[in-house]
Amino acid sequence: MTCKSVEKVAQAIEQMVTQGAGPWQAAVCALAMAGYKARHLDQSEAKEHLKKAQARLIATRPTNTALAQRLELAMQAAEMALEAETPLDQAITQWLGETRRQIYADYATRGRLGADLIEDGDGILTMCFAETSFILALAMAWADGKKIHVYVPETRPFLQGAKLTAPSIHELGIPVTLMGDNMASGLMAQGKIQKYFTAADLITVDGHVVNKVGTYQHAIAARYHNVPFYAFAWGLDPTRPDRASVEIEMRNPDEIKTFKGTPVTHPNIEAIYPAFDITPPELVSGIVMKNGVVRPEKFGGSY
Numbered sequence: 001m002t003c004k005s006v007e008k009v010a011q012a013i014e015q016m017v018t019q020g021a022g023p024w025q026a027a028v029c030a031l032a033m034a035g036y037k038a039r040h041l042d043q044s045e046a047k048e049h050l051k052k053a054q055a056r057l058i059a060t061r062p063t064n065t066a067l068a069q070r071l072e073l074a075m076q077a078a079e080m081a082l083e084a085e086t087p088l089d090q091a092i093t094q095w096l097g098e099t100r101r102q103i104y105a106d107y108a109t110r111g112r113l114g115a116d117l118i119e120d121g122d123g124i125l126t127m128c129f130a131e132t133s134f135i136l137a138l139a140m141a142w143a144d145g146k147k148i149h150v151y152v153p154e155t156r157p158f159l160q161g162a163k164l165t166a167p168s169i170h171e172l173g174i175p176v177t178l179m180g181d182n183m184a185s186g187l188m189a190q191g192k193i194q195k196y197f198t199a200a201d202l203i204t205v206d207g208h209v210v211n212k213v214g215t216y217q218h219a220i221a222a223r224y225h226n227v228p229f230y231a232f233a234w235g236l237d238p239t240r241p242d243r244a245s246v247e248i249e250m251r252n253p254d255e256i257k258t259f260k261g262t263p264v265t266h267p268n269i270e271a272i273y274p275a276f277d278i279t280p281p282e283l284v285s286g287i288v289m290k291n292g293v294v295r296p297e298k299f300g301g302s303y
Contacts, residue, residue, distance in 0.1 A: 006030045006053045013060040016158050020131030020199075021103070024067040027057040028074045028096045035078055035088030043082050050078055050088070063210060063249045063276045064201040065237050070099070103234075104132070106290045110232055111136025113288050114197065117230060120146045122194040125184055125227070127153055128212035129160040130199035133232035133288065135168050137197070142174050150174060151193060153181040155212065157255045157273075181214050185221035196222045200233040200287070205241045207281030207296025209233075210248075216277040219284070228285035235289055249275040 001017050003009040009030035013023045034053035038046040054075055058068045074092050081091035114137030118124065126134060141148055150169050155161035162178055169176040179187070187193050196218060202210035209215070209231045222229045240246055253271035258264060265271075281296030 003030070004033075006034050006056060009033070010056050010060050013057070019129050019160055019164060023061055023064070024070045025096065025100070027060070027067055027071055028092060030057055031071060031074050031078070032089040032092040032096070035081075035092050038088060046082060046088065047079070050075060061249065062247045065239065066201070066234060069237070073099070106234065107132040107136060109290045110288050111140055113137075113293055114230065114232065115140035115144060115146075117228075117286075117288075117293065118146055118148060118195060120148075122146070122148050123187075123192045124148055124150045125153075125187075125193045125196045125218060125222070126150065126165060127161070127198045127215045127218055128155045129164040130197060130232060134197055134199060135172070137232075137288075138169060138174055139172050142172065148174060149192075150176045151184065151187060152176055152178050153184065153214065153218075154178060155214070156181055157259065159260075160212070184218050185225075188221055188225040188227055193222075193225075193227055196227050196229040198229075198231050200231040201276060202240060202246060203231070203233045203236050203287060204243060204246065205236055205238060206243075207284065207287075208243045208246070209279040209281075209284055209287070210246055210276050211279070213274055213277045216279045216283075219279045223283050229279075229283060230286050230288055230293065231279075231284060232288045243278050243280075246278060248277075251275050 001012055003012055009026055012018065013026060018026050031050065031053055034050055038049040041049060054071050057071060061067050074095050077091045077095035078088050081088050110133040114133060118137065118141040138148065138150065152161045152166040152169070166176050166178045184193065198211050198215050200209045200211050211231065219229050251273040253273050256271040256273045257269070284296050286293040286295055
């Protein structure tokens, strides 16, 4: 999909065209696009133009606050460019390049930490698309000679597990099994799963893990079956002290009533689609961050 305006990028993010780290990077590129279009405006008009674009992009994903926080940092780079009277779009794209390099270095650190949690012979459950840290952890564990098998729920209704996670693992040559979203607890009971790893769209200051809906129910099953649950995260969000401060994105319920555009139920039946759920810290064995693997109750300002 090619987007030539901020609005088109915003719609693409809302329509789940891009996943993982894609939404915030697409949003920053859209902000650069807005900066380019503001090049002939005076300073106050240009700033207002950027702030309008920023607000529209933040509204696309209200739960995952990484997008909002990184747009704010990109805006700071733009404001410095305004003061220096240098091109706004170049300042934003330069900031994006520098940030990407640092983030991918952090991914490698988290991947190594995750790989060290994996043992030879582990069956590993995930949920949705845990993206680079998790995939790197699997690749590193496999390179270490650990024989592992990964179980991937399809992740209805957008099928991130089927379309993204499972093919990524298969591409690495690691054994992977795709399954329905409601099959994990049965596999745990059979002893097929020894670790549960996901990403985290948000970690609250008090250690709640906010991730794709379905993460919580697997965490409950994992605790019952003595399967440790680890979540990969860039860090805590200091603006979200507890679960009450988290806004859960409620998506169009019609997405639940269809499968890849085909209706699967009566059109007049009500549906609900919260895009995320919240796993309490007592069900979390550790958060994998660049500073280390930390239990939620041990969180401090350095994380």
